[in-house]
Amino acid sequence: MAIVSSLDAGTGELTIKVKGRFDFSAHQEFRDAYEKVDSVPGLYLVDMAETTYLDSSALGMLLLLRDHAGGDSAQIKIANCNSDVKKILTISNFEQLFDID
Amino acid sequence: MEDDSGSLKILIADDNETDRMILQAIVKKQGHAVVTASDGLEAVERFIEDQPELILLDALMPNMDGFEAARRIKELAGEDLVPIIFLTSLKDAESLAKCLEAGGDDFLSKPYNRIILQAKINAFRRMRNMHLTLQQQRDQIVIHNEHLLHEQETAKAVFDNVAHSGCLDSPNIKYLLSPLAVFNGDVLLAARKPSGGMHVLLGDYTGHGLPAAIGAMPMAEIFYALTSKGFTVEEIIKEINSKLKNILPTGVFCCACMLDIEFREREMKVWIGGLPSCVLYRSETEERIELASNHLPLGVLSSDQFKVKMQVFEVSEGDRVFMWSDGIHEARNDQDVMFGEDRLMDVFDQCKRPDQLFDDIQHSVEKFLGEAQRDDDITLVEVRIPNEEEVEELPEETIDVSDKGPMDWFLDYRLNPMSLKYFNPLPFVLQLITEVPGLRRCSGQVYTILAELFSNALEHGVLKLDSALKKNPQGFSEYYDLRSKRLENLEDGFVEFQLEHIPTDTGGQLTVVISDSGDGFDHQAKIKTDGNVQYCGRGIPLISTLCRSITYQGVGNKVEVVFEWHYQQTGS
Secondary structure, eight states, rough: OOOEEEEEETTEEEEEEEEESSGGHHHHHHHHHSSOOOOOOSSSEEEOOTTTOOOHHHHHHHHHHHHHHGGOOEEEEEEEEOOHHHHHHHHTTGGGEEEEO | OHHHHHHEEEEOOOOHHHHHHHHHHHHHHHHHHEESSSSSHHHHHHHHOOOEEEEEEEESSSSHHHHHHHHHHHHHHSSSSOOEEEEOOOSSSHHHHHHHHHTSSSEESSSSSSSHHEEEEEEHHHHHHHHHHHHHHHHHHHHHHHHHHHHHHHHHHHHHHHHTTTTTTTTTTEEETTTTTTGGEEEEEEOOOOOOOOEEEEEEEEEOOOHHHHHHHHHHHHHHHHHHHHHEEEEEEEEHHOOOHSOOOOOOOOOEEEEEEEETTTEEEEEEBOOEEEEEOOOTTTOEEEEOOOOOOOOOSSTTTTOOOOEEOOOTOOOOEEEOOOOHHHOOOTTTTTTTHHHHHHHHHOOOOOHHHHHHHHHHHHHHSSSSSSOTTTTTTEEEOOOOHHHSSSOOOOOOOOOOOSSEEEEEEEEOHHHHHHHOOOOHHHHHHHSSSSTTTTTTHHHHHHHHHHHHIIIIIISSSOOGGGSSSSHHHHHHHHHHHHHTTTTTTEEEEEEEEEEEEEEEEEEEEEEEEEEOHHHHHHHHHHHSBBBBBOOOOOOOOOOOEEETTTTTTEEEEEEEEEOOOOOO
């Protein structure tokens, strides 16, 4: 599991890429990725292209991100999910809270 | 024990007196205490009696050589680190290696160099301190761990009292739940409704340990309290969501599935949020219906955003509902392959006998995991729709009855459109009625009849729905959709309760009149044709000694029910 993030200064979009298993061990790094930024992002993209698996603590981390990003007014996109990841997000009905690709 | 200056007690074992004296002098000059031995046997004895912290051991000694002495001393030292420095005149690599292989931690060659010896002693003193620190920390961890386990046991005992088994022991429920499941976040609750039906709730909290268990307690309290008071499944789920949203930190939530089964009505409503699809297995057609999660888990959305969309089904005797947490899907064998949903659904498709499905699922998982793996993390529930006789036999819950309460009173309660839309008056009315001591033990029967009559008044009277619509499978969900729609758009209409209770010589009498703004129905004709007043197309047995009469009045939009109760004989 590894977290890589990059902030596009022009658009204000923070991209967080999760590589490998997205589980409890990612907790601190994921949090640092969106908390320790030089300027406040306007929108967020969680890139799951290389995410192999998602468990309930990962869902919890996404909720924490949403809370941090403004709750109902947050703009968060979750992109490039493989079928396993998509399935978990669908069962949890997370498309009601996030823009899922 | 070391004193503050860091001085050690050092054992010097050498058969040569001169060597012993030289070493003693060097070591004492460094500020350490010394004990001596002149052969291997004495070295072991000295070790036992004086408990030195570091040993300088000559390799070649009479009676017992250094290697054997080192072996015994290390065994006696056990877990503690007592460094042994071999003293040797040998210079070749093999002999020196042998010293270390024999259990020594280092070697010192002759002629003894004072500076080197002192440096080695210091190095080993640092190592000993580190070792001691590690041991102390390890011991602390063991103690803390024991405390944690003890706390968990206490928490489990409290939880068990709060959750109690409700009616999980009913013959129509089978379940697999490990004893410590609550610490995996899994909770299973079941309770009889006052109307006779049943609520079952399976929850899977995020996280592990005490935090997962703590969330389960308020949920169990709400579930049991509100079910017994006659609240609906929608009201209970909303209340639980609200509570969890308030108390759980962001990111912690509970995936759940809740069933509301009305035995007499043969109806089931299902709420699922976040758990993998459940299965409704029809006994007659052997059809497997997947009930997919259509809500976010509990504790995520605030009350105003939380909308409840129940999946409604008609059910028959022998139909079975299967629920599970994701433990089954996520179970991995030693090739790290997950059991998955497909394998689970296969068990249903290959089923020969529905009553074996529960065992089939369990065996299928066990087989997949193989010998080495334990499957006690699996949570699996089967709820079967019971037949009529079983329903009568299901255990009722007993309630404490005190013998004083309101005996003579009257209440007129009218619900207009807004109240009808957003409020269920039954729990409140039932609460009022069960304050009468003699009626508390009959709350189930009272509730059933009131619920039926209120439902008639609202659905047929005010909303003008035709119960004939419910006769066929499509009509069933159409009926409920129409009900929601008409209720949402309701602008005129009312349902009114008039309740009166008076004491009698032998107990009391309760009269309930329910009227509605609808057009009524030709009740006279109905009674003439079939002699038995029917409700919703299904008759309720009026054999209860409690219900003295049920009569329709006016054009049929007013019904009066009279209940009588008697003081129980002492000793009965």
